[in-house]
Amino acid sequence: MKSKLALPALVFVLCSSFGTSLPTSEQKPINRPPNIILILIDDMGAADVGCYRPNSSASSLPPTPHIDRLAAEGIQFTNYYSAAPICSPSRVGLLTGNVPGKWRITSFLADRKHNRTCEQADFLDASAPSVARELKAAGYATAHFGKWHMGGGRDVDNAPGIRQYGFDAYASTWESPDPDPLLTSTDWIWAKSDSVKRWNRTAYFVDKTLDFLKRNPDKPCYINLWPDDVHTPWVPDETTLNEFPKGTEKPREFKTVLTELDLQIGRLMAGLKALGVDENTLVVFTSDNGALPTFQGSRSGLFRGSKLSLYEGGIRMPFIVRYPARTPKGRVDNQSVLSAVDLLPTFVSLAGKKGRNTGADGENRAGVLLGKPTIRKNPLFWEYGRNTESFRYPGGRDKSPNLAMRQGHWKLLVNADGSGTELYELDTDPAEQTDVAAQHPRLVDEMRPKLMAWRTGLAKK
Incomplete structure (x- = not known):
């Protein structure tokens, strides 16, 4: 009874489909486990996605028709949580199925001095569980395209390579052990001399994803598609780069970056149909942690808090699942509480390896992702901020x-x-x-x- 009464308070709205129809293609027979594409957006707030806004028509944020269409064609969840309110530990939770503190990752990974003061390791131990490694053992081809930030970069030159975590192919950014030279012509996150410009990176990663699927037609594929949009500073075009070489944190540039990101999600979905793999591809769309800046809270929607906070705005994220072969359309699940640490056992189960002991802290929520809401069995836990020396915090009421x-x-x-x-x-x-x-x-x-x-x-x- 209580959850039904709470729906008006949440005011989560499932948006209708926008834009033109995607091209159709004859689908291949479904006789194997699904392809799985995990789209992890960087620093996306709860209200950055149109269908999660309390009042879309009154929002100052740009529309996101292609992401909204994912929700209209699948399930929109309103109680999904990241593993941490900041980048590196949130990603560790996704990859390993463990709370990140188990692997001594407590904040964003940087140089060795910073890591010591954060009481953390310099990189994720390669012996940690890995969803890619588990799915590779189940016969999947595996790839990581996008931001890594679980070790490597700056003065950390001994981080394990991405392949050591179970990935067959990869293309990553500066904060990784294996930066793509087309994206990293200098020793920094971006530069004017990069072959793939900052504002074209998401398109580059989408192209890599579609090419990997095309090159592996005889295997199910698991792909991390982890763009580094919409993380600050924003560099949406060459004009901005010339005017602001270090990028900006202004609303105009943010809106341009978010609009481009949405367009690339549309390109991805059109590409899946063109390849004939749309029906049997599970697409999961979420964010690593909350937004910062929030533009006076607008990007956090109903929620208090932001990135760097354990209030809901820092850890309660958009979460959309689309899997036409098995997922109902147009559903909103306000009942099921999900966590990033659930994804490893859930994906392993969907790959047909039910009962496998993965050592995950999360729960197998395969049934939930297929449209069967259930109550969570176990509580969820978070930590952020072991000291005031090296951990950053939001101001005012957002500091938790x-x-x-x-x-x-x-x-x-x-x-x-x-x-x-x-x-x-x-x-x-x-x-x-x-x-x-x-x-x-x-x-x-x-x-x-x-x-x-x-x-x-x-x-x-």
């Missing part, structure tokens, strides 16, 4: 305590020293406006020891 836990429709936040306890009832207060810890002392006393014990376990890693 550094530990969080979701259990059912309750969310508890607390600092690792036990201070700053906050409790929110998310079904009725998704914006985390009213702290009800004082009204529910027994619930706080039940949840807080679990959260503190989880954090103590990570500190021993």
Whole structure:
């Protein structure tokens, strides 16, 4: 009953299809596991996608018709969480199915000095579980196209190569052990001399994805399509690059970058149809963490917080699944709580390896992705911010305590020293406006020891 009453509060709207129809092609018989394409957008806020905006018609953000079409042709989830409110640990959670603290990744990876002060490793251990490695063992061809940021770059020159995590092919950016020379002509994230310009990168990664599918017609494919849009600073065209060599964080440039990203998602989907693999391809669309800047909160939508925060705006992300062979169209799932750490066991299950022990912290949610909402069995946990020396935080009310836990429709936040306890009832207060810890002392006393014990376990890693 409570979840039904909460729907008006969430005000998530499933948008209708926009734009012209994609080209049609004869589909190949479905007699094998699905291709899986995991689209991970960089720093995309909850309201950057049109169909997740509380009031799309009044929004100052540009429309996203091609991404909205994904939702109209599949399932739009409203309770999906990243593994962390910042890049590197959120990606580790996706790849490994583990909470990132287990592998000593706590913030964005940078130079060795920064990593030490963040109490983290310099790169993800190559022995960690890997969804690519698991699917490769199940007969998949595997590829990573886009941002990596799980080790390599700056003065970290001993990070394992991307192939060591189970990928057959790759093309990546500067923050990786294997930067693509077409994208990285200098020792920095972009340069005027790059063969593939900053504003053409997403198109480049989409082209790589489609080419990989074309070159592997006899195997199911798993592909990470991880563009580094819409991360700041924004460089949407050569005029901007000439005027602002280091990019900008202004709304005009953001809107141009988001519009181009949406167009490239449309190109991807048209390409799948042209290849005849559309029906049996599972496309998952999400973000690694929340937005920053949020433009006075508009990019976070209903939610409080941003990137670098454990409030919902930092970790509760758009999540869309489209799989025509098995997924119903036009669904909105407001019931199922999903996490990035669920994706490894879920993808392994969809590949036909049910019952395989992957060592994941997440749950197998294959049924949920196929249109069968279910209640989550286990709570979710997060950490961000082990000190004030090297961790960055948002200002004002967006700065959260550094530990969080979701259990059912309750969310508890607390600092690792036990201070700053906050409790929110998310079904009725998704914006985390009213702290009800004082009204529910027994619930706080039940949840807080679990959260503190989880954090103590990570500190021993």
